[in-house]
Amino acid sequence: MKVSVSQLISVVSGMLLMAGSLGAQAQAKHTFALGNTDFMLDGKPLQMISGEMHCARIPREYWRDRMKMAKAMGLNTIGTYVFWNANEPVKGQFDFTGNNDIAAFVKMAKEEGLWVVLRPSPYACAEWEFGGYPWWLLKDSTLKVRSTDPKFLSAYTNYINHLAKQLVPLQVTHGGNILLVQIENEYGSYSDDKNYLDLNRKIFRDAGFDGVLFTCDGETQMPKGYLPGYLPAVNGLEDPAKVKELINKYHNGKGPYYIAEWYPGWFDHWGDKHARTDAAQAAKTLDQILGAGVSINMYMFHGGTTRGFMNGANMGRNEPYAPQVSSYDYDAPLDEAGNATDKYYKFRDVIARHLPAGQKLPDVPAKKPTIAISNIKLSAYADVFDNLPKPVTAKKPICFEDLDQAYGFVLYRTQISNNGLLKLKELRDYAIVYLNGKQIATLDRRLKQDSLQLSNVPVNATLDILVENNGRINYGPYLADNRHGITQAVMLDGQEVFDWKMYRLPFADLGKFAYKMQPVTAMHPTLFKGTFNLSKLADTYLDMSGFGKGFVFLNGHNLGKYWQIGPQQTLYVPAGWLKKGMNEVVVFDELKVGHQMLQALNHAVLDRKM
Template identity: 40%
Template sequence: MTNPQKTSRREFLTALTAAGIATAGLVPAGAAMAADARFTIKGDDFLLDGQPFHIMAGEMHYPRIPRELWRDRLKKLKSLGLNTLCTYMFWNAHEKRPGQYDFTGNLDIVAWIRMAQEEELWVLLRPGPYVCGEWDSGGYPAWFLNDPTIKPRSLDPRYMGPSGEWLKRLGQEIAHLEIDKGGPILMTQVENEYGSYGNDLTYMRAVKDQVRAAGFAGALYTVDGAAVIENGAIPELFNGINFGTYDKAEKEFARYGQFKKSGPRMCTELWGGWFDHFGEMHSSMPIPPLIESLKWMLDQKISLSFYMVHGGTSFGFDAGANFDKNTRTYQPDISSYDYDAMLDEAGRPTPKFEAAKTLFQNYLPADRFAPLPEPEKAIEIKRFRLTESASLSQLLGKPASAAAPKTLEQLGQPHGLVLYRHKAATALSGQLSFGDVRDYAQVSVGGVPVGTLDRRYHETALEIAAQKGAAIDVLVDTMGRINYGDQIGKDQKGLVGAVKLGDKTLSGWDHYSLTLEDLSGLTFGKTHIDGPAFYRGTFEITEAGYTFLDMRGWGKGYVWVNGHNLGRHWSVGPQHALFVPAPWLKVGTNEVIVLDLHEGAERTLSGGKNQIWDRPGLVEV
């Protein structure tokens, strides 16, 4: 994908379409719907119970919103005048390890869809298996693509078998929530913007068959960019198109009309904002061109869906990554998925929300606009010191040994860090090089740091000198797996390929897996620790509310508040605060733990009412 700061907006969005970036939408299947179906297509209209139905949807993702806040966000969607929720299903969130499914708590998708129904919202379902969405590996579990020779999004049986099983398991959970079975699901999407990735309609129809076999009997649809719709759209289904703020809706639908002459039209993803990569400029997009596209579509009675109406947060390890195919540069996504959306990361209506609502009020009856819920309170937390520390080495368990370094996937590790250790059999001196480092490595020899390697800069080698018997340690921190384009399924993590000193291969490596899923084994003390360490402190609050932890002054790592992993922090920006939802805080004493891979003298935090961005501004035209 291209850098939005070095290209025009139009070229940028066109490049995204060509690269296959996350943008999908909503809408139904045409030819094979049952005669008595409640949701159908007739002529140029969607029909709901026999009456023309104009889909006005907004996308939100359940894992990016604490469950306690789901209803608040759904009510706000409704308050904008929208009538439909669009939502991905995330395979890797539900099946982190083979055969171990989780549909509880924040992953209770039945509760998510039922709650939408309770709020009188219809649902457009996007089950993947590939979803993109700036989500780790586009939704594919790490264990599934442990072999780079597997060809995702193809008829490769090593792909189709597990992906079909996932859809079948998903169908057992939610297929009964389709509209003709009493639920709110109007349509279910087949794949996701496949036309930006490939052009095998035999594969697309095979995925469609898997969706049907999973029990989804209602309307099906596909989504693509208009420029590549012939590559991915199944013509006998409804086909939506996706485009962004700076694309002229009239032009996009004129291109769509070359593919499909009749039937309803829909912008299945209207990108009113954009996402951010670590180390780049914070993205925002202006309001006027978005409103212009909206007005034109409303005048034409074209259905639409905002991507995103509320982005939320990619907590923990869930953020994905992009890959610039021109420069072969890895671009990890930040944890905030604010997306410059209608509702900000904390769920607050933005000026973009108000502008769209003002427009919609000219087209919709007053009763379409539900009242906004009472706003949550933003709280400030006075700066406090994290006075205790614990070495990362406390979490080192029994190592796995192998001649050559293994990836996380080969180790059966879904995410986190791995410490690779080689004991020098003889004195060594020269250039230590790796096939690839994914994604950030700290190298030390005999306990002494010698340098870091950052994948974003294609760094794979440094100079070392080691005495006989010294440990060569390579601590690798993994960032998001690539979630779009031709690198999907090829982004296995850790050290990849042979490790060499000069032209000699170093054989014999111990692997210490650090999943960071359980910190209960840490023992904290007051002593100073050199190198990567956990820091612990407490703070008091006297009233409920949310806050943003100010991470300025820290290096790189992760943050937990009361056991909840808030995501990644990294001084390279553009994000310098981590969102702490109100339900994760408690009146009284709260605990925060920060893992920082970098040493630093000042270990303090504070909480503020807003996200902290550096270098804010609009994506260049």
């Protein structure tokens, strides 16, 4: 085969270009290590100025926008949890697509010039359902999460091995932008088994995570939660001198010094006030921390929204069950919709003072436009009691997990003929009680309500108990005790009630419900469907203040929960989930009927208790 001079020149030029490209790639690789006082990137000190964001809480369409906002505030790093229950919703079935595509999130951060601190633990806490553990672990009532239980470790190891395929190539040791990997999260708040902690380390190492590993704990929990020989980061401690003293104590007398969670805001529980922190004071604290050379991760920089049924709950030995709201606004520097707040600008001013000489911050992107939408007519109705699936029958009531159901609701039905005290033993978490189809009471685990007095009960009356999972506990001593529904028994006048039908209502999608044009008059849980047309798209906020308790689907997206008790009264709708032309909204309300209209505001309402 003969080759012309021009062809030869072309081939040689191509080879030179390829060699140059490969050389650039090789030069792009970095080294990252722990120095005595600093993180060392390519042999030079790096102060991480990081902010937490979670890909599952931000519509994928807006990941890049939020990262640009991070850069404009002065962040050089993103901290992020990875939620096991989002990536393995059913045992053995993995989902790393769409909003769960953690690899794409990390790669995008690299494109935007941001390092990443990865926190796959896999226990996350994070005000997220079951702390990130998948519900199906609870199907085996003997399995103990966060322990050396072989059944737990087997599932855990399998998950990390699958996660590793997504993320190991993105570590800084492989030319990526993941600097640190967290192997447990605030373990000292739960237990103190160093053997379990070392098994965590081994699982990550065996899966290929070969970079710097670390743990994080609160100040008083670190003795129980750190793993000797590995970097112990601290959460919630703001005094730089104390941060250095603490990390020195548990890291062989040296740093680096890293606050893995610094709280410039806080989260909300249903029925409480909206959390707020003073922006000026937080900025002053940030200035002191950065001035001392301590690396920091703001929890949260941007919280976003906990959509669907993925909110968690808190419960302590002396604290009642307290589920979190769907908004994860967190009073963070970026609000729920990704807009800069006063806190953002104050933090930006502080960070600018600590930049290397000659470095300037990018301009802050413009605020997102919003729209209000009035008179969304709700014109089709589906009474859930008229749309029940085939029941599961059993002598005793069955919990969600034994019904093979993750989230949502279960309707428990039986026949009774007696008066007396009706008691639901270990109700998880919220129940509406009906007698012959009439709503007679609500029972709320938050308020330690599990009983009501029945009188004038007809013979063979139908007793219905609609039970809602309000969010599995994500933190504290009751993490392993998280089965839901009616988890023990129903007692009436001291006698156990038997012969139950259980109707599973996971509301994973709404495709099987039949709608009518006639409004529902009975006080039954109901779906209200409406449509509306748009000529322009922008962020908006559904006003749920006139509704009772439930959730909303918009164009197939579950926007999250609402509850009349507040403080959250709106549901954030990102512009990217709206359509020009026809849009469909479905509101589920378990407490109120008669809704005919819905409206959307051009602002959030997150601080109104009813």
